[in-house]
Amino acid sequence: MDFQFSDEARMAIDGAKRFAVEKLGPGAAERDEKAEVEVKLLKELGELGYLGMTVPEEHGGSALGAVAYAGSVVEVAKVDAGVAVAMSVQNSLVNDAIEHFGTEAQKGEFLPKLASGGWIGCFSLTEANAGSDPASMRTTAVKDGDGYLLNGTKNFTTNGAIADAVIVFTRCDLGGKPANSAFLLKKGTPGFSIGKHENKMGIRSSSTTEMVFTNCRLPKEALLGEEGKGLKIALTTLDGGRIGIAAQAIGIAEAALDESVRYSKERVQFGKPIAELEGIQFMLADMATEVEVAKTMLFRVAWMKESGAKRYTKEAAMLKLFASEMSHRVCHKAIQVHGGYGFMKEYKVERLYRDQRITEIYEGTSEIQRFVIARGILG
Ligand SMILES: Cc1cc2nc3c(=O)[nH]c(=O)nc-3n(C[C@H](O)[C@H](O)[C@H](O)COP(=O)(O)OP(=O)(O)OC[C@H]3O[C@@H](n4cnc5c(N)ncnc54)[C@H](O)[C@@H]3O)c2cc1C
Structure with a gap:
């Protein structure tokens, strides 16, 4: 090794x-x-x-x-x-x-x-009534001459408002059998527009929007991958995506730890820096240990992807689950170490606490990760 x-x-x-x-x-x-x-x-x-x-x-x-x-x-x-x-x-x-x-x-x-x-670029899978269950999506792609006509609304798309290239997932009809297809299109395609811009709790420096398709005509060359294989494309791609979200969660946690170490050396109570109190030291020790474990997992799963492992679905789900929930625990403790100041916007841990929360939700909630892991274990 x-x-x-x-x-x-x-x-x-x-x-x-x-x-x-x-x-x-x-x-x-x-x-x-x-x-x-x-x-x-x-x-x-x-x-x-x-x-x-x-x-x-x-x-x-x-x-x-x-x-x-x-x-x-x-x-x-x-x-x-x-x-x-x-x-x-x-x-x-x-x-x-x-x-x-x-x-x-x-x-x-x-x-x-x-x-x-x-x-x-952006990746538009989720809809208002199709989040954890993307197979229930309603956006359609209907054959139209030698191309397709798209209709429907996707939501919560990261980079939506700033995207020049859009990957969108739709329902399609494969000889009477419902299936899903993926398409790749460019900004400015007639019939495609940006809908609502979301006002979020955290990661506020990122764009999250609806994507609206109204009789949006795409040539057959816009199909991404095989017709009818849209969901497989989405799920395979999300395995890699979860490495990125785990990395995001770990970065947030590491920043919360760094802020807490620094603050605990500066903040004096009972005549000495709070870093000298065992209660604070134990919190810092737990935070540092959890970050270390998640980082080790992160680079192992990233290495699996890099070395061409065919599927690393279970491992990516374990990583995303552990890293995002670890980040939650670490950010929670970081606020505790900062006391009342941690609740104030002047202190970075307040933003980290809000930013962390989404890592347990997007690219599959923690419940969905547990479902994927259980399926991987049970077969
Ligand atoms: C800021 C932000 C950015 C996003 N970016 C993108 C993006 O770029 N592209 C994109 O396509 N999507 C994106 N999403 C959507 C995101 O992936 C979904 O919000 C997420 O998958 C959850 O879907 P939902 O919100 O509809 O919740 P729901 O699926 O309605 O879930 C509600 C609750 O039910 C639970 N639940 C659902 N099914 C099960 C089950 N089978 N077993 C146990 N519990 C279950 C969930 O875990 C959750 O606790 C983004 C979301 C946000 C908030």
Whole structure:
């Protein structure tokens, strides 16, 4: 076993850390307060290669691999979890789906632009009445000449308002049998528009919107993967997505731990820093241990993906479940270490506590992860 990062991965993760601290740090609290999505910052990340980390060089990617990607998302999430989710969606839900299921023409047209940050992408699966149960989606794709006509509304789409490339999942009719298909389309396609912009509890520097399709005509070349295999494409892609969300959750937790260590050395009660109190030390020890366990899992599952494991569904679900719930526990303790100050917006742990919450919900709730793990164990 080798627990060292490769030199390339180490450099990439260090670079992400520098970018996060220098470029994302100064405006992070303000972006959260104003719910501001700064596309410029995402594009800068793209120019540095961080939006195409698992895309091969021949398709314009930096090909740094899943381990470097996971470590980089951790560093970005420590500073701005909203930017981290945008980065995660682009790398693991959009690029990976195109790389694995796209035609050569789709790869050639979309991947170089996405991998360089020229374009932002989104992955639109969820609907108002189809969340944990995506098979019940109502958006339809009906054959229309040699193309398709899409109708319906998707919701809660990350990067929705800023996306140039959209992956959308629909119902379709395969000779009388209901099935699902995936499509890849561009912003500006007639019949496609952005609906409601969500006002969120956390990750407020990311965009979350409805995506509306009204008689939206797509040529047959817009089909992503095989007709009728939409759900399989979505679920396979989400295995990789869960690595990104786990990395986001770990970054948030690590930041909460760092803030708590610093604060406990500064805050004096009963004539000494609270870091000298055993009650505080035990909380810090538990927080640090939990972060360490989750990080070890993160890089193992990322390594499985990078080394070409065919499926790592159960392991990705375990990782996402543990990392997101661990992050919840750590952020909870971080507020406790900060006392009343942790409840105030001036302190970063207040934002981390809100940002953490979504990691237990999107890309499959904790209940759905337990369901996937149980199926993996029981067969
Ligand atoms: C900020 C944000 C960003 C998002 N980004 C995207 C995106 O980019 N693309 C996208 O497609 N979607 C996105 N989503 C949607 C997200 O993936 C869903 O919200 C999530 O999958 C849960 O679906 P739901 O909200 O409909 O909850 P529901 O499915 O209605 O779940 C409600 C409750 O019931 C539980 N439950 C449901 N089924 C079961 C079961 N079988 N067993 C036990 N418990 C169950 C759930 O765990 C949960 O506790 C985003 C959501 C948010 C809030």
